Amino acid sequence: MTEYGRGQAPEPWHPNDPLYGDQGWTGQHQVPSQYPQEQQPQQYEQYEQYPHQQQYVQQQHPQQQYPQGQQYQQHPQDQQYYGGQQAYDTQAGHVHAADPYGGGVDPYAAQQPVGYPGGAPDLYSTADAYPPPQPPGRRTPIPDPATEWQQDDQDGPDAADAEDEGRTAEDGGGGAEDDGRDGPHDGGRRSGRGKAGKGKKPKKRRNGVACLFVALVLVGGVGGVGYYGYSFLQDKFGEPADFTGEGTDPVDVEIKAGSSLGAMGRALKEAGVVASVDAFTEAAGAHPKGTAIQPGVYPLRKGMSAAAAVELMTDPSKLNVVTVTEGMRNAAVYAAVDKKLKLKPGTTLEVSKRELKNLGLPAWANNNPKIMDPLEGFLYPARYDLTKDMKPEALLKEMVARAKQKYEELGIEGKAKDLGLESPLQVVTVASMVNAEGMNHDDFRKMAEVVYNRLKPDNVVTNHKIEFDSTINYAKGTSNIHVSRKEAKEFNHPYNTYFNDGLTPGPIGNPGDEALNATLDPDEGGWMFFVSVDGKKTSFTKTYDEHLKLVDEFNARQKNGG
Incomplete structure (x- = not known):
């Protein structure tokens, strides 16, 4: 130095x-x-x-x-x-x-x-x-190395340093004119600082905007933690959210097959019917039939209480569906479709006639001009969900497709001749009679055996006649179980099996799975006659004498009001 x-x-x-x-x-x-x-x-x-x-x-x-x-x-x-x-x-x-x-x-x-x-x-x-x-x-x-200036210089140049170096000597910033030297104007004090001796001011403090930003972040974080904490406690220990009343705007909700109560609750919540899944599952668990809710389309309302939704869904009649039962006739199916789709009575029947060729019937279906309804036997028994804008023709086409698929699975077209029948349509016809006359599924195989035995050429007891009351009731559109022998003998109609030999021109209803399987696999016990004495159980006999005894018991019961 x-x-x-x-x-x-x-x-x-x-x-x-x-x-x-x-x-x-x-x-x-x-x-x-x-x-x-x-x-x-x-x-x-x-x-x-x-x-x-x-x-x-x-x-x-x-x-x-x-x-x-x-x-x-x-x-x-x-x-x-x-x-x-x-x-x-x-x-x-x-x-x-x-x-x-x-x-x-x-x-x-x-x-x-x-x-x-x-x-x-x-x-x-x-x-x-x-x-x-x-x-x-x-x-x-x-300056002491521990001072703020030295610390600032160790951190390197910042925005404040760049600002200071741009100042002039008149600003007191030790800029280009000052060049790091002391002069008379500063009273003997050095105006510079830093490694090169150039003038710099102390580093600026953080401004208020940065402090405000940090404060907002902290407040937001605390608020978010509090909100999620409250939501967690509410979900774990609080009452589930629920609406009150029967709801407002109608809405159709589909419950798919195999859905759990939780899946049902999520579907209802997404549609705006219930307020929460938990509310629905609790209400369903408390209802006696809550665990038996069936899949299908339900006409519900938005904003319903969970209890009201469960109450509606446990009533099968409230389902927005058309259910075709085993043995149900087409006339009853048409009426049910009209009612569910809110159509004028007879509308679906007219559609079935007008759109017959467009509904997808198999080629072997309509081959007899005496058939009363070509669609009989092809509206397969099942439950069909209805959408809001569904048309009758679309629903009928779906039913026919279901029947056609089932018949193909059973292979009735190839088994008809093995059973001594002329066509697959006759297989469906026999099944429809079995379904109409049998009291329960246990009767179906014996009932199929009765039909086949009466169709045999060597049948001299009934002379090749089936003699089923159900065929007369179908022709008349009734369900009378007290058909008199005189009426049966005098009623001249293609579907009257008392009057005509053999089978009816077509099915007399829509047979279900059990009746079809029984038709394809009869009992082969040699049964020729049957009667239901008490209206609950069907008794089968092989001879006519045995049959007459059962008929006498039946008549006696009827006289005594049994």
Whole structure:
């Protein structure tokens, strides 16, 4: 460092100084610093050049030359300071140092400085030169490394630094005009800070917008946690959400086959019928028939209470479906479709006649002109869900397709001849009679055996006649179980099996699975007659005499009001 470093505190040599790192100058004594010696800068001292171009060259030790950049270690006694032995020459602009041993001559300075013409250039007078150090009276101590300024500089330049470097000397920012030097305008205080000595202001504090943003984030986080916490507790321990009343706007909801109560509740909630799945499952669990809710399309209303929805869905009559039962006649099916679709009575019957060729009947279906209804036996027994805008022709086509598929699965077309029948249509016809006359499924195989035995050519008991009351009732559109023998013998109609030999021209109803299977696999017990004495159980006999005894029992019961 230079002699000007002997102020209240040392001033480090800036790395951008052109003489920084040059050979050590030993002609002057260092001043003891208030800092420990290991913290003192180990830099070479140098003199400045002043306008009179007087040069001060480095003083070298008489016996040793130090290369450039190598530090010079002084003797311990050279580090003593003798007050009053230094004077500042204001006119010459440099410092005279006295001999610390009182002789007036530095023993290590025997070799006098020599100037060389055209020697070292004046490194402080060029345009890019670093300014010379200031006299001791104009210096300020180096900031403590732990201060905010030093910490800020360690973090690197920021927006505030860039702003400060753009300021001018008049702003007090130590900008381009100030160039890091102190001047009279600042009262002896250094305006600069930072690694390069350029003027910078303390780093700006966080503004209010950032604080507000952080506060909002914290408040939002706390609110979100509270909301989800409340929702969790409400779901676990609170009453499930539920509507009240019977609802408002009508809406059809389909419950698919195999749906659990939870799946039903989700379907209803998505349609806006119930408020929550839990409310529906609880209501269904509390209802006696809640676990027996059938799949299908239900005409419900939006905003219904869960209990009201369950009550409606446990009533089969409330289903928006048409159910074709085993043995059901087409006339009853048409009426049910008209009612469910809110059509004028007779509409579906007219559609069945008009659209007959477009409903998908098999080729072997309508081959007898005496058939009363070509669709009889082809509206297969099942439950059919109705959509809001469904048309009768679409529903009839679906029923025919179901029957056709079932008949193909059973293979009735190939088994007809094995059973002694003329066509697959006669298989369906026999099945329809079995379904109409049998009291229950246990009767069906014996009933099929009765039909086949009466159709045999050697049948001399009934003379090839079936003699079923159900055929007369079908022809008349009735369900009378008390058909008199006289009426049966006098009613001339193709469907009267008392009057005509053999089977009816077509089916007399829509047989179900059990009747069809029994028709394809009869009992073969030789049964020829049957009668239901009590109206609950059917009794079968092989001979006519046995049959007459059962008839007498039946008539006696009827007289006694049984």
